[in-house]
Amino acid sequence: xxxxxxxxxxxxxxxxxxxxxxxxxxxxxxxxxxxxxxxxxxxxxxxxxxxxxxxxxxxxxxxxxxxxxxxxxxxxxxxxxxxxxxxxxxxxxxxxxxxxxxxxxxxxxxxxxxxxxxxxxxxxxxxxxxxxxxxxxxxxxxxxxxxxxxxxxxxxxxxxxxxxxxxxxxxxxxxxxxxxxxxxxxxxxxxxxxxxxxxxxxxxxxxxxxx
Amino acid sequence: xxxxxxxxxxxxxxxxxxxxxxxxxxxxxxxxxxxxxxxxxxxxxxxxxxxxxxxxxxxxxxxxxxxxxxxxxxxxxxxxxxxxxxxxxxxxxxxxxxxxxxxxxxxxxxxxxxxxxxxxxxxxxxxxxxxxxxxxxxxxxxxxxxxxxxxxxxxxxxxxxxxxxxxxxxxxxxxxxxxxxxxxxxxxxxxxxxxxxxxxxxxxxxxxxxxxxxxxxxxxxxxxxxxxxxxxxxxxxxxxx
Numbered sequence: 196x197x198x199x200x201x202x203x204x205x206x207x208x209x210x211x212x213x214x215x216x217x218x219x220x221x222x223x224x225x226x227x228x229x230x231x232x233x234x235x236x237x238x239x240x241x242x243x244x245x246x247x248x249x250x251x252x253x254x255x256x257x258x259x260x261x262x263x264x265x266x267x268x269x270x271x272x273x274x275x276x277x278x279x280x281x282x283x284x285x286x287x288x289x290x291x292x293x294x295x296x297x298x299x300x301x302x303x304x305x306x307x308x309x310x311x312x313x314x315x316x317x318x319x320x321x322x323x324x325x326x327x328x329x330x331x332x333x334x335x336x337x338x339x340x341x342x343x344x345x346x347x348x349x350x351x352x353x354x355x356x357x358x359x360x361x362x363x364x365x366x367x368x369x370x371x372x373x374x375x376x377x378x379x380x381x382x383x384x385x386x387x388x389x390x391x392x393x394x395x396x397x398x399x400x401x402x403x404x405x406x
Numbered sequence: 407x408x409x410x411x412x413x414x415x416x417x418x419x420x421x422x423x424x425x426x427x428x429x430x431x432x433x434x435x436x437x438x439x440x441x442x443x444x445x446x447x448x449x450x451x452x453x454x455x456x457x458x459x460x461x462x463x464x465x466x467x468x469x470x471x472x473x474x475x476x477x478x479x480x481x482x483x484x485x486x487x488x489x490x491x492x493x494x495x496x497x498x499x500x501x502x503x504x505x506x507x508x509x510x511x512x513x514x515x516x517x518x519x520x521x522x523x524x525x526x527x528x529x530x531x532x533x534x535x536x537x538x539x540x541x542x543x544x545x546x547x548x549x550x551x552x553x554x555x556x557x558x559x560x561x562x563x564x565x566x567x568x569x570x571x572x573x574x575x576x577x578x579x580x581x582x583x584x585x586x587x588x589x590x591x592x593x594x595x596x597x598x599x600x601x602x603x604x605x606x607x608x609x610x611x612x613x614x615x616x617x618x619x620x621x622x623x624x625x626x627x628x629x630x631x632x633x634x635x636x637x638x639x640x641x642x643x644x645x646x647x
Binding site for chain 1: 407408409410411412413414415416417418419421423426427430431433434437438441442497498500501502503504505506507508509510511512513641644645
């Protein structure tokens with residue numbers, strides 16, 4: 196059973212008077228994994244930011260469970276997890292403070308859960324280190340640890356696998372597959388080769404080989 | 407990394423939890439301020455320096471200082487607030503926290519108000535607490551010093567609230583420091599006029615309630631309207647990212 200979570204109708208976006216994409220129609224249902232593919236500069240990030248409700252500069256309609264996103268914004272945001280290029284890990288806070296703070300903005304943060312999520316993300320022993328002292332990959336893991344705390348049905352991940360090692364990418368892919376099986380929906384961009392089945396691909400740009 | 411999800415997929419229906427989010431916003435602001443406490447010293451040192459250089463640069467006569475003192479303190483406070491506001495959202499914008507903040511399922515205006523209140527406590531309150539000491543240095547009478555502190559307590563929150571709108575609008579621009587100052591200065595002038603006006607009235611033995619009431623009216627307006635403008639400005643800035 197799949198129910199439509201997010202629906203895009205005739206999305207059209209221009210940048211500097213140059214059309215990035217137009218006439219995009221798609222429905223993302225629960226239990227679906229979507230990959231936005233295309234060469235650099237084609238507007239993948241722009242599209243994801245439009246879908247996350249961060250960028251209102253587009254034409255067309257964006258519906259969350261049949262309601263326009265701008266009208267049910269709070270409800271939409273409660274059901275959305277968005278990870279952008281800069282994931283909002285503050286360098287003067289520790290890994291724990293970063294994750295617990297992120298969680299507290301949504302639902303009450305339970306310390307044990309936050310610690311468990313950090314351990315899941317491979318950060319055991321680094322919980323109380325300021326993020327400034329973590330490597331780029333570890334900082335990324337602090338952001339990715341949110342995936343273990345999120346009950347949101349829709350995940351939008353923009354280049355989420357950047358800077359993490361190959362083993363972690365494989366495990367993240369398995370996590371996404373499990374998540375989709377559990378009824379979540381995932382929209383992502385990545386330049387990694389996804390070893391997953393049943394991925395729906397939305398290709399931006401002409402003649403790009405999306406494999 | 408673990409490949410099993412920990413939390414089941416759940417559609418969130420009810421809203422709420424903004425008090426918790428507001429408390430978290432304040433807590434985070436203070437925690438970061440505490441970790442970078444040397445940055446908090448900058449506006450403070452700047453403020454004290456301006457006030458103490460005036461007697462050296464212009465005239466150390468008690469008569470002159472008594473007259474110009476309140477104005478000097480007000481201008482110095484205004485300038486140091488203007489300078490520190492430039493950094494208000496800068497780091498959060500750079501590391502992407504602002505994006506997550508805007509995307510949190512809470513009323514953004516309320517969070518912005520909490521944030522500005524937290525910033526006022528960490529950057530402006532210490533400055534106001536220093537004023538009694540500076541008042542002695544400027545040969546102001548204890549009564550005048552008290553009125554000065556009072557006007558600053560009512561007036562500086564307006565400066566921070568209004569300045570935060572400008573900071574939110576310009577955070578995505580490079581080299582926005584001068585722009586922010588140019589945008590904000592006209593809005594600061596009325597606060598300055600009524601702030602110093604109250605102190606001048608007190609020095610001359612006139613009633614200060616009129617000036618204070620106007621400052622209070624500005625504060626009420628700013629508390630209600632500025633958070634909405636800050637939230638709107640933040641959404642615009644984040645959409646440029």
